[in-house]
Amino acid sequence: MRARAGAAVLVLAAGLLTACGGGGAEQENGPIEITWWHGQVESQAKVIEELAAEYGKAHPDVKVVPAVGTTNVDEMLQKVQAVLAGGKAPDIAYMYGTWSPVLARTPKVHDLTATVNAPGFGWDDFWPSERAVSEVDGKVVGIPAIVDNLAVIYNKKLFDAAGLAYPEKDWTWDDFRDAAKKLTGGGVYGTAYPVTGTEDTVWRFWPHLWQQGGEILSPDGKKSAFNTPQAVAALDLWSAMARQDKSVYLDQNGEKFLPLFQSGKIGMVIAGPWALLDIIDHKISYGVQILPGTNGDHQTIAGPDNWVVFDNGARRTKAATDFLTWLTRPEQDARWTLGLGNLPVRKATTELPAYRKFTEDFPGIDVFTANLDNAKKARPQLPAYPEFSEKVGNAIAQALVGGTPAQEALTRAATEGDRVLERSR
Incomplete structure (x- = not known):
């Protein structure tokens, strides 16, 4: 997941749920043509074309x-x-994992449960965090296309200049704050936080909540559960770093902090x-x-993001699922993910x-791969x-900025989140 727009999902859900039409006409015989909407550009698109040709x-x-x-994958x-409403759909499309709940309610989305459970597919070879985002209420709505996670990337030169030891695996949030404070000065910030108010802001907060045994929602999913003393302490930590220590660069459009790190x-x-x-560049x-x-x-x-299959008739659906089974085998996974600087989606690829x-x-990518074992929960x-x-x-933005x-x-x-949940029921 990168920074991505998601506010329109609820609006789009209604259209997806009511969309009708059978896609392109079912091919009775002859070669089968399946359309693959990947949303990738430049080098990614070139790899896609090579894999399709192969x-x-x-x-x-x-x-x-x-x-x-x-x-733009965001769109x-x-x-x-739009094409569903016109009676057509691609056979395969790249979809953000946060859209899985909407897609699960869309009749045209093909249930991939039988595909991933077929002998030889190796569903258990995908990390649990990937499978959790692919499955909604017992329905597998997608096969993982990309997986990532959050870790800390640090500038060794700045650590050396501040006389700081590099972070160890057992470091704490207090250690993080202390390092950020000591790195700050002379036009340098210790760390940064995107305060766009979007999911790019939120998903950086959830791990701190989970580490303390907290949850986002109640077990029945009807009420928020994040308003706890532990969550307050986590947000207080960032507030103190931003407003007292002045060690946090607050990025209000979410696009500046990485170039500043670079x-x-x-x-x-x-x-x-x-x-x-x-x-690296x-x-x-x-x-x-x-x-x-x-x-x-x-x-x-x-x-994680997914490859989603749309039902355009039995022959095309089978061809699409057979292709995705091939595409996500370790040998092809290595070309699609590793060749483009992404983590492998399968353990066997390593x-x-x-x-x-x-x-x-x-260098350091192996830390991100191993860190997939620390991704134990899904949104x-x-x-x-x-x-x-x-x-x-x-x-979060109001606390850190305001x-x-x-x-x-x-x-x-x-309180506002509970109203949203109530309206959606």
């Missing part, structure tokens, strides 16, 4: 046609909604593996460490020579989650 060579009865569909759900102006950032490519001497922990718990959060080279080309699988998340994101007391901000967010 599959077609080995399977002359199937033609996989990659099509961007939209050049993929809206694009699919230019040596921020000592530590909480980010995912996607950030490494640009950092800027020749920054960096290290990667798992998130600080609470009482030995270093839980993180993963943001046993390939390609993965060993990957760790050499992207709530509810269509209302994006709107619910906005309430929490606003509360100085609203953490208890007041979280209490308001819980």
Whole structure:
């Protein structure tokens, strides 16, 4: 998951639920053509085209046609909604994992449960955090396309200049605060936090809540559960760092903190593996460490995205699922994910020579891969989650930027979040 828009999901859900039509006409015989909306550009799109051509060579009865569909993955759900309303749909589309609850209610989305449970598919070879986002109420709505997680990337040169030891695996949030404070000065911030009020703000907060045994929602999913003394303490920590220590760069559009890190102006950032490519290009001497922990718990959060299959008739659906089964085997996974600087979606991929080279080309990426074991929970699988998340994101921003007391901000967010949950039932 990267920073992504999600506010329109509830609006789009209604259109998806009522969309009708059978997609393209079912092919009775002859070669099968399946459309693949991947939403990728440049180097990613080139790899997609190579994989589609390779599959077609080995399977002359199937033609996989990659099509961007939209050049912005953020708009993929809206694009699919539009074509569904017109009676057509791609056979495969790249979808954010946060959209899974909406997709699970869409009749045209093919249930992949039988596919992933088929002998030889290896569903258990995918990390639990990936499977959790793919499954909604017993229905598998997608096969993982990308997985990531949050860890801390730090500037070794700045640590050396401040006389600080590099973070160890057992570090705590107090250690993190202390390091940020000592790194701050001379135009340098110790760390940063995106305060856009979007999910980019919120998903950085949930791991700290989970580490303390907290939950986002009540067990029945009807009420918020994050307004606890532990959550208040977590937000108070960031507020103190931002407003007292002045050690946090508050990024109000979410697009500045990584370039500032790349230019040596921020000592530590909480980010995912996607950030490494640009950092390497800027020749920054960096290290990667798992998130600080609470009482030995270093839980993180993963943001998997999925390949989703739409039902355009039995032959096309089978061709699409057969292709995805091939695409997500370790050998193809290595080309699609590792070749583009992304984490493997399967554990078996880490046993390939390609993965060993990957760790050499992207120092510290192995920390992110191992950190997938610390991603033990998923965000709530509810269509209302994006709107619910906005309430929490606003509360975090109000506390860090506006100085609203953490208890007041979280209490308001819980009240507003409960209204969102009530309306969605």
